[in-house]
Amino acid sequence: MIMEKKSPQEELRIGVYVCHCGANIASKVDVESTRDFAAKLPHVTVARDYKFACSDPGQELIQKDIKELGLNRVVVASCSPQLHEKTFRNACADVGLSPFYVQMANIREHVSWVTEDPELATRKAKSLVAAAVRRLAFAAPLETKRVPVHPDVLIVGGGIAGIHASLILANAGRKVFLVEREPTIGGHMAQFDKTFPTMDCAACILTPKMSDVKNHPNIMMWTYSEVEEVAGFTGNFKVTVRRKARYIKEELCVGCNDCVEACVLKKDRVQVPDEFNVGLSRRKAVYMPFPQSTPACVVIDPEQCLQLMKGKCAQTCVEACERAAIDFDQSDEIVEIDVGAIIIATGYKPFEARRIAEYGYGKFANVYTTLEIERLVNASGPTGGELRLRDGTTPKVAGVIHCVGSRDRRYNPYCSNVCCMGALKMAHLIKERTGAEVFNFYVDMRTAFKGYEEFYDQILSEGVQFVRGRVAEVTDWAMTDEEKGKLVIRVEDTLVGVARRIPVDMVVLAIGLEPQADAGEIQRKFNISCSNEGFFLERHPKLGPVSTFTDGIFLAGACQGPKDIPETVAQAGAAAAEALCLVDKGFVEIEPNTAWIDEEVCSGCKTCIPLCPFKAISRDEEKRIAVINEALCKGCGTCVAACPSGAAQQNLFTDEQIYEEIEGVLSYA
C-alpha cells in the first residue's frame, strides 16, 4: 500500500493520496497504478491509495504523514473540489499545514463517473494528478479573511414557505424582512379550499400563521414590494426594495372595506378579473384581495382607479374612510436594507392550461383548472362554496384530467409532484359537493408520502372511477345524440385496451407547476442558477438541497421545484436553519483568491480599471499604478487575464500555477 521515496529537493515534500471512493473511483481507475505513477513524480515523498480519503481514518492518514514524513504539500485525488476541498484543507490546517498547500485532482466526477474505458480513465486520472503535483510548486500559504456577518435575514416571497421560514428565524430572535410582491401574504395556499390528505381547511391552518407574521416584533412584513437590486456577498448583502405605492396609509387602514363599498366603479362594469378568485369574479379599483388578507389593508389599483388614471373622480372612497387612510399622492418608495442571508421563496406559476388547445380550456365554458375549482368550492369564493357550472347548473358527470402540462415533452417533461393528490382531492370535493359521477384520467398514480396512499384508497372507495390513459382531447364533437351538448373526453383506456369517449358536464384540468414567469430575472438579480426547466438550482441535489451556488442565498418551496405543502414547510424550516447558522456564526471566511498588482511590474496603463465589475481597481495617482482593493475584489481574475504586463496576479490561480497545470495534464495524456 505504500510507495516511499526520497525527495530530490528538500524544500518540496509532496504527499499524494489516491482515493478509491469505495468502488466509485476504483472500479474504473486503476488506483494502484495511479499511486505508483504519482510516487515517481518529482518532489513526491509519498503516494498512497485509500478506500475513503474523506473518512476520519483517511484524513488521519494524511495528518500522520504530514507529521511523520514532514510533508509540506498534499494532493488528494478524489472527488470534485466543490465537495471535499474544505474537508482536506481543514484536515491539513489541523496539523499546521497551510490549507492552501492542498490541491485536489477531480478523478471521480471528471473521470471515473464519465469514462467507459478503464485504461483511458486511468490515463486521465494520472494526468490530473500530474497537474495537481506540478501546480503545488507555486502554491502560497495564503490567509483566509474573516468578514463579519450582518445578523438580519431577507425572505423573498410570502407564501407558506416564506411565512414559515420567517417565523422560525424571528422566533430565534433574528430580524427578518419578508418581502412579498402581492398586496397580501399567503401565496397559493391561501387560495386553496382544503389541503390533502387530511382535508384540513387551508385557511384554518394558514391564517393564524399569517397573523403571527404580521404581529411578530422581529418581522418587517413588506407586502406589495419587490426586490430591485442585490449587491454584496454572503454575510453582507445590500438589497434595494421597491415598496410600491398602495395609495393607502397602511398604518391607518383597518380593513373595514367601507371604501370598497363606496368605490364608484360599479362591480358589473368593472372589467378587472379578481386575481385571488382566478378571474371567476370581478373586483373594484380599491379592493381587499380576500377577507383574511394580511395586512388587513386595502389597495388601490392604479390601472383602474379613475382618480389615479384621469385625475377625475368623486372620491367617494375618501369620503367613506373614517380614518383618512386614502392617499392618492403616494409614490413608490425605494428602501435599502443590509442583510446577512437571503431565503428565496418565490413559489411557482400554475401551468397555463390554454397552451394545450386540445383540452379546450378557454374555449369550452365548462373546462376548469384545479385552482378554479378550489375557489368555486370555497365558502368565501365567488359562488359561496356552491359548485356550479357557468350556466348555474350542477354537474352530473365530471372528468378530472391528470398530468396537464406535466410529464409531457411538449410542455414540461417533469412530474409536477402535487397534481395526483390534488386531482384526488378534486374528485373528493366534486363528489362531496354535487354527488356527481367522477372520472379521473391518470397516467400513473403517484401517492408516495405519509397518508397519501390511504387517501387514494379512500377516494377509490368513494366510487370515483379511474381510467388509466392520457386524455387525447376534450371535444364538443358529438358522435351520438347522448353526447350532444356535453363535453366528450376521448382517451385510450390502457387497462382495457380500448379507445373510449366519455361524455361529461365538467372537465377539471389538474394543471402542473411551472417556474414563475420572471424566475430568470430573479435568478439574475440574486446571481443564482436555474436548472433546465427553470426552477432554481440547489447546490447539491442530496447534500445541499436548500443552498445555492451563491453563498448566503438559500431556497425554500416550489421555486426550487414542484412540491406540496408538507415538503415546502419542511424545506422552509431547513432554509431558515441554514440561514440562522450563517448569521449566528457572526463571520464568514472568504476564499483568498483575490487579485493583486505587482508594483514592480505595473506600468499604470489603466487597462484593468474598467474591467472590474466590482470597482475594486483604482489608480494610485502617486505611484501612478493600479491598486486593487482586496475587500472589494471577488476573485474572478478578469483583470489578470487582461493585464498586458503580467502585473496583475490572482491568488490560487497565478499564471505560473495555470501554466504548470497545462503542462501537467499534457505530460501524461
Add this chain to the structure above:
Amino acid sequence: MPDDVSLPIAEDFQPRIIAFFCNWCTYTASDLAGTSRMTYAPNTRVIRVMCSGRIDPQFVLAALRKGADGVLLGGCHPGDCHYQAGNYKCLRRFRLLKRLLTQLGIEEERVRLEWIAASEGDRVQKVTNEMVEQIRKLGPLRLEKIPTHPNGEAAPAPAEPMATATEGAVS
C-alpha cells in the same frame, strides 16, 4: 501549396483537449455530468478557473504549444456570470483570438467557446463528444517546431536545397 499536404491520421489517435471551465457554471456542469453518470469521451482535461474572464489567450496558445490538439473554453451563459460580466470579456477576447488563430493556420474547430450552465451536464457531454470527434477528423495539431540552439549538440539540419530545379532554369 504545401499547406494542403495532409498527413495521415493514426488509427489510434486520441485528441488531447484542454478545457478551461469556470468554477460556477461549466465546472459545476461537468461535475453534474459526473454525478449523473453521463459517459463521454475521455480526451478532455479540465482546468478550473474561477471565471471564464480569467482565461488569458496566452493560456490557449500555451496549451496548443505544449501538445493540446484543441482547447475548449467554458463559461456561464451571457447574463449569468457569477461575476456579472467576466464571460463577456472572455467572449471579446475569443472573437479576436479566433481571427488571429485562423491567420496562423489553426482550424476553427480546435478552439471553441461554449456557454454551459451549471444545470447543463448533458451539454458538457455533448460538446465534449462533438469536439473530440471533430478534432479526431482533423488529426493531431502539428504546430511548427520552435528551433532551439544546439548548445553543443548537432547543428540544425540544413534546409532542403532551393526549390527543385526547373528545367533550363540556369541563365
Add this chain to the structure above:
Amino acid sequence: MSKPKAGFYWCASCGGCEESVVDLAEAILDVVDAIDFVFFPVAMDFKREDVEAMEDGEMTVCFINGALRTSEHREMAELLRRKSQFLIAYGSCSYQGGIPGLANLYSRSQILDFVYGGSPSTANPEGNRPQPHFHAPEGDLELPTFDSEVKALDQVVDVDFYLPGCAPPPSLLKAAVEALLSGELPPKGSVLAPDKALCEDCPRIDSKPNEPLISEFKRPWEIEIDHEKCLLAQGLLCLGPATRSGCDHVCINGNMPCTGCMGPVSRVQDHGSAILSALASLIDSDDPQKIDDVLEGIPDPAGTFYRYGLPHSTLFAKCGITQGNGET
C-alpha cells in the same frame, strides 16, 4: 592593456541597426576610443576569414542584428558565437524575428513562387530559380540555402543579452556598452531595457481616461491626431500598454502609436496575445456582432500583434508552412 575587441554583424536586416550606431552622435567617439571594432561589414573591410582566424572568445562582445533565414546567417552566428565572450542580439529582428519574421506566415515555396513568379514586378518567363550550386566554365559557385522559416538569433545560438528596438535607441546602446566596459552586467539572458511597459512613462498617460473603453479602432490616416492626447483614447491601435519601454517614445513623440518593436515585458510569454487580451477586453460591447464590428478595425491581427516577433511567439509560425518540406 589593449582595448576590448568588438564585432557588429547583420543577418536578415534592413541596415537600420547599423544606423542606430551612428545615432550615438558624438558619443560614438567615446565608444571607438574604448573598444576596437574588429568586424563590422557595413563600416570596415574585415572578412569572414579574419574572424575565422581569431582565437575562440577573442572578441569581448559581438552585436548581431537581423533575423536568420539562410545557411549563411546560421554559419555566421555560430562562428561569431565561438569567437565572442558576449553575444548580444541587437534589434527587434535578432531579438524576436522582427518584421522579416512575418514571413513565417508563408511557406518557403509560397515565398519563392511569389518572388520569382507571382509578384507583379517580376518578369521571369523561364521560371528561373536561384540555385545553391552552379557550375560555370570559370568554376563552381555556391549560394547560401534559404531556410524554411525565419528564426531569431537565440533559436540558433546561445545569446547573452538582448537589446530590443527597431532600431534600438542609442541611449540603450550606450548604456549597454558602458555596462560591458564596467563589467557590471545583469544576469545572462536579460533584456537591456527597462522592464515596464511604455505607458509607465508615456508623456500622454495623464490624458488616458481611467476607463479606456474602446468603441472603434481607427487607422492613423482616418483622423486628425491630437498631439497631446493618449493615442489609444483617440481610437488608434497603440501597443504601448504591452510593450517594453526604453525607446524614448520616439513614435509617440512623432504622433504615431506604438507598434511594439521593443517586445513584451519579462512576465509576458506571448507579446501578441497579451496585447490582444488587453485590447479586446476593453471593447465596449457585449454583443457578438458589435464586438466583431469593432474588431473589423484590426484587419490583420497577426501582422498587428506579431509585427516584430512572430518567430519568438508561442506559435512561432503559421501552422503547416514547413509540412510540405517533410518537417513537422
Add this chain to the structure above:
Amino acid sequence: MKYLYYPGCSLKGTSRGYEESILAIFEKLQLPLQELEGWNCCGATAYMAVDEIKALALAARNLALAEQVAGNEPVSLVAPCNSCYLVLSKAQRHMEEFEDIGDVIVKAMREAGLRYEGHVHVRHPLDVLVNDVGLDALRRAASQPLNGLKVACYYGCQVVRPYATFDDQHNPQTMHELLKAVGAEPVDWSLGTRCCGGSLTGTIEKAGLRLCYILLREAKVRGADAVATCCPLCQFNLECYQGQIASMFGDEVDIPVTYFSQLLGKAMGIDERTLGLKRLFVPLTTAAV
C-alpha cells in the same frame, strides 16, 4: 436555398390537381419548383411493410439525387404528398440515428454509384409557404382573397406525426394560418389530425368509410363550405366515397374536398383550370368565394 420538387406517384396520378396547384402557386410566388430528375418511388405503401430497410434505401436514393443536384448549396426537397414527406423524413432520420440502417443504405447506394452526406432538408409545402415565404407575403399575393370561405382544415396523420418539425403534433395550425391569411375562415373543429381511413377504405371498407363519415359529417356540422387537405390519400378518401357513405349511413355528406394549395391558388387569382379545381367531384361553390 434551393427548392427541388419531389412529386411521388400520387401527384402524377390520382392527385393531379395537387401538383398543378402547387406548381402554379410556387411559380407565381417566383419560387419555381424544379422537379428532381430521375426520382423514384418514395418507398411508402407496401414496401415499408415488407422490408423497411429496403424501403428506406429507396427513399434515400431520392435524397442522394437531390444532394447531387444541389452541389454545395443548401437544398429543400419539397414533398407535397404526406406519405412521401414522411418516408423521406424517416429515411433521413433513421440514417442519422441508427448506424446499422445507415450502413446498409450507404452500401446499397454505393452499389448504385451514389452517396449521401445528409444535407437535404425534406420539407412539406405547408412549411415552406408559411415559414420561408411567410404569411405576409402570402397575404400580399392574395389578389382575390377567399372572402370568408369556411374551411375545415384537415392535415391527416402523417404530416406532424411522428415528426413534428414545423407544427404542433396534436393541434397543427399551419394550414389554418395560411388560409386565414388569404381570407378564408377556418371552422373550429378538433378533427384536423383524425384518421381519414387510410387504406382501410380499400381493405375493410366498412371501418374505413365510417372514419371518412365522421370527418365529413363533422365538417358539415361545423358549417364548412369545403374541406382543405394536404395529402393525396386523405383527399381521395374524403372525396371519392361520399356517395357510398351517404347510402351506408343515410346521411348526405356532399362537400367539396380540395387541396389547400388549390384554395391558396384561387386566392392568388390563378384560374380554376390551372389549379385543377375542375377535377373536383363536388365543385367548390363559388358563391362563398
